[in-house]
Amino acid sequence: MATVPTSERWYRRHAGPARVTHWIxxxxxxxxLMSGLQIFNAHPALYVGDRSDFDHPAMSIRAHxxxxxxxxxxxxxxxxxxxxxxxxxxSEHGQVSSRGFPSWITIxxxxxxxxxxxxxxxxxxxxxxxxxVYFGWGCASRHxxxxxxxxxxxxxxxxxxxxxxLRLRFPRGAAAKRYNVLQQLAYLLVVFVLFPxxxxxxxxxxxxxxxxxxxxxxxxxxxxxxxxIHFIAASSLALFVIVHLVMVLVxxxxxxxxxxxxxxxxxxxxxxxDVA
Amino acid sequence: MSRDHPxxxxxxxxxxxxxxxxxxxxxxxxSAPRFRSILDxxxxxxxxxxxxxxGAHQLAPExxxxxxxxxxxxxxxxxxxxxxxxxxxxxHFADWRLKVHGFVAHELLLSLEELRSLPARTQITRHDCVxxxxxIGKWTGVPLAEILSRAGVRxxxxxxxxxxxxxxxxxxxxxxxxxxxxxxxxxxxxAVHPQTxxxxxMNGKPLTVPHxxxxxxxxxxxxxxxxxxxxxxxELVQSLADxxxxxxxxxxxxxYEWYAGI
Numbered sequence: 001m002a003t004v005p006t007s008e009r010w011y012r013r014h015a016g017p018a019r020v021t022h023w024i025x026x027x028x029x030x031x032x033l034m035s036g037l038q039i040f041n042a043h044p045a046l047y048v049g050d051r052s053d054f055d056h057p058a059m060s061i062r063a064h065x066x067x068x069x070x071x072x073x074x075x076x077x078x079x080x081x082x083x084x085x086x087x088x089x090x091s092e093h094g095q096v097s098s099r100g101f102p103s104w105i106t107i108x109x110x111x112x113x114x115x116x117x118x119x120x121x122x123x124x125x126x127x128x129x130x131x132x133v134y135f136g137w138g139c140a141s142r143h144x145x146x147x148x149x150x151x152x153x154x155x156x157x158x159x160x161x162x163x164x165x166l167r168l169r170f171p172r173g174a175a176a177k178r179y180n181v182l183q184q185l186a187y188l189l190v191v192f193v194l195f196p197x198x199x200x201x202x203x204x205x206x207x208x209x210x211x212x213x214x215x216x217x218x219x220x221x222x223x224x225x226x227x228x229i230h231f232i233a234a235s236s237l238a239l240f241v242i243v244h245l246v247m248v249l250v251x252x253x254x255x256x257x258x259x260x261x262x263x264x265x266x267x268x269x270x271x272x273x274d275v276a
Numbered sequence: 277m278s279r280d281h282p283x284x285x286x287x288x289x290x291x292x293x294x295x296x297x298x299x300x301x302x303x304x305x306x307s308a309p310r311f312r313s314i315l316d317x318x319x320x321x322x323x324x325x326x327x328x329x330x331g332a333h334q335l336a337p338e339x340x341x342x343x344x345x346x347x348x349x350x351x352x353x354x355x356x357x358x359x360x361x362x363x364x365x366x367x368h369f370a371d372w373r374l375k376v377h378g379f380v381a382h383e384l385l386l387s388l389e390e391l392r393s394l395p396a397r398t399q400i401t402r403h404d405c406v407x408x409x410x411x412i413g414k415w416t417g418v419p420l421a422e423i424l425s426r427a428g429v430r431x432x433x434x435x436x437x438x439x440x441x442x443x444x445x446x447x448x449x450x451x452x453x454x455x456x457x458x459x460x461x462x463x464x465x466x467a468v469h470p471q472t473x474x475x476x477x478m479n480g481k482p483l484t485v486p487h488x489x490x491x492x493x494x495x496x497x498x499x500x501x502x503x504x505x506x507x508x509x510x511e512l513v514q515s516l517a518d519x520x521x522x523x524x525x526x527x528x529x530x531x532y533e534w535y536a537g538i
Contacts, residue, residue: 043407052410108303113406113532114527115531118315118319121318121319121322207496208497208498209538210336214337223404
C-alpha cells in the first residue's frame with residue numbers, strides 16, 4: 001500500500017488574509033455594483049467634463065414612446081441600440097416601467113436613490129478598509145512581488161498561455177502552484193488599477209472632497225468625466241468577475257473553491273492516480 | 277480518497293443559501309430599521325472624516341465665465357403654486373421680507389433692497405445634484421456669515437434652519453398627512469463658510485422662479501438638495517428634533533443624508 005505524503009499533493013495555495021479579504025471583497029463588490037446601478041438609474045446618462053451637457057451625453061439609457069409602446073434605447077458615443085427589456089425599459093414587479101438598469105440587478109429593486117446611496121457608501125467604506133488590510137498584508141508578506149509580479153521569463157510566455165487558455169488546458173501538479181502570467185496580469189490590473197480608480201473617481205464625485213483635493217478634478221478631467229470613468233472601471237471589474245468565474249468553473253471548480261475557502265489546493269499528484 | 281471532495285454537499289448548500297439571500301433578501305434587509313441604522317453609521321463616519329480632512333474655510337473650486345452652463349437645470353420645486361408665494365411674485369417681491377429669528381440677539385426683517393445693499397460675494401461654482409448631474413452657474417449674494425453677525429448668534433445655537441415658500445408635490449413620499457413647505461438645515465461651520473451665500477442673482481440677473489426667486493442658499497461643498505430655494509425665514513436652533521421628521525430637512529425626512537458632502 002503506497003501512501004502519498006499529503007505535503008506533495010495538498011498545497012496551501014491561499015494564505016488566510018488573502019482568503020478572508022477575498023470573500024469580504026466579493027460581498028462588497030457585488031453590493032456596490034448593484035447599489036451603484038441604482039444610483040446610476042437616478043440619472044442614466046454620462047458626460048465628459050466638469051458639467052453635464054444634457055443634449056450631448058457620452059452614453060445614455062433612455063425610454064421613449066413608439067407605436068409599439070415603450071422602447072428602451074441605449075446610446076453610446078452617438079450609436080443607438082434598442083435594448084427594450086433590459087436597458088431603458090424593463091419589468092419592475094410585473095409592470096413594464098422606464099428605468100436604466102433592470103430591477104433584478106439594482107439594490108433596492110425599486111427606484112429608491114436614498115437607499116441605494118446608503119448601501120453604496122456603507123460598503124464603499126468596508127471595501128476601502130478591507131482593501132487597506134489586503135494591501136498592508138500584501139506588502140508585508142511580499143505577496144505582490146512573489147505571487148503577482150510576473151518574471152521576465154513568464155512575460156515571454158504570454159502567447160503560449162493565451163493558446164492554452166483558449167484550449168481550456170490548465171497546469172497541473174507543481175506548475176499549478178504559481179499563478180500563470182495571464183492571471184498575474186489580470187490580478188495586477190484589478191488590484192493596482194481598477195480598484196484604486198474606482199475609489200479615486202468615487203471620491204472625485206464628492207463636492208466636499210473636491211474642496212480639499214481639487215487636484216482630483218484635474219487628474220480625471222472634471223466631475224462628470226470622473227463619473228464616466230467610475231462607470232467604465234465598474235464595468236471592467238464586472239467583466240473581470242465574469243471571466244474569473246468562467247475560469248474558476250472550467251479549471252476545476254471544487255478545487256478552486258476549496259482552496260479559496262480552506263486554503264488547500266489539490267495538485268493532483270500523478271502518483272496518487274497510480275495507486276488508485 | 278475521501279479528501280477528494282470534502283463536504284461538497286455542504287458547500288453547495290451554503291452557496292445556494294447565499295444566492296437565495298442575495299436574490300430575495302436585499303429588499304427585506306434594506307427596509308429593516310436596525311439594518312438601516314447600521315448603514316447610517318457609515319454616513320456619520322463620512323461626515324466626521326470629511327470634517328477632519330476638509331478645513332473649515334477650504335473653498336470649493338471656482339470656475340470661469342466660459343464654463344457656465346448654457347442651460348442650468350432647475351430641480352425640485354420649479355414653479356410653486358402656493359398662494360402666498362404667487363402674491364409675492366405678482367408684486368415682484370416688493371412685499372417679501374427675510375425674517376431671521378430663533379437663537380439670535382436681535383431678530384431681523386430684511387427687504388430685497390436691504391439685502392442688495394449689504395456686502396456681496398460673486399462666485400462661479402459647480403452645482404452637483406444628488407441624481408448625478410452637474411451644472412455651473414454664477415451666483416451673487418450676501419454671505420450668510422454677514423447676516424448672522426448682524427443678528428448676533430447666541431451661544432446655544434447649533435444649526436441654521438431655512439424655511440421656504442414652496443410646497444413640493446411629494447406624492448409617494450408623504451410623511452406628514454398635510455403638505456409641507458420645503459425646509460433645510462446646516463451646521464454653523466458651513467453657515468459661516470465664505471462661499472455660503474444667500475444668492476439673489478444668477479448669471480448676472482435676478483434669480484428666476486425656477487431657480488428659487490427671490491433668495492436661495494448656495495452651499496458649495498454639498499449637494500443641490502441642501503441649497504434651499506424660495507427662502508422666507510432663517511431660524512437659529514439648538515436641535516433639529518422638533519423640525520418635522522427630526523432629520524433636519526425635507527429630503528432627509530425622506531431617507532436622504534443630512535450631510536450631503538458626498
